[in-house]
Amino acid sequence: MNLQLSHFSAAVLFAVFASVVFGITQRSTSREQISYGLYCFAMFVGGVFVAGWVMWILRR
């Protein structure tokens, strides 16, 4: 099987799976796990956008 993903879709998939594991393993209660998982996901995806804009600025 040969799968081709764009940079963005690969980054989002990475963020989803890493956030799930981070949320479960780094917090104790269910509520904290969900909120921390969402926080990690937002940080991952936000980091992608920030890095993208930084590269756009550097390229100009």
Next chain:
Amino acid sequence: MANSSTTKETAPTQPATAMSVLAPAIGWLIPGAGHLIQKRWIRGLLIMGSIVIMFLLGLALQGRVYRPNGGDILDILGFVGDVGAGGLYIVTRALDLGQGAIAHATADYGTKFIIVAGLLNFISAADAYHIAIGKKP
């Protein structure tokens, strides 16, 4: 003269139970199983799904699976990360998958997916240990 007491408070040591050895070992071999054998069904299934899908995505992206090596430091670290996937790594090596495709730029993403899946499994095995010793609910 001040009283120089040298008594130190030490953290109470946790008794080693069979589960405290079994949970991280099984959790390493089968991602999420360390939680499942402790009846943390939802956590175990989420961890299993995340790590297995991430590893398989890495293979589908034609990522490279590192062999034991003593060469470049990044290759050694890549091997350490891959080994974290436990049974997935063993099966992949047995089937001789994960040769890597230098023709595709996105294959490097696959390599990173495989390494990170292994590293996440190390974290989840440690979490299973913490549950087993009662440090975490």
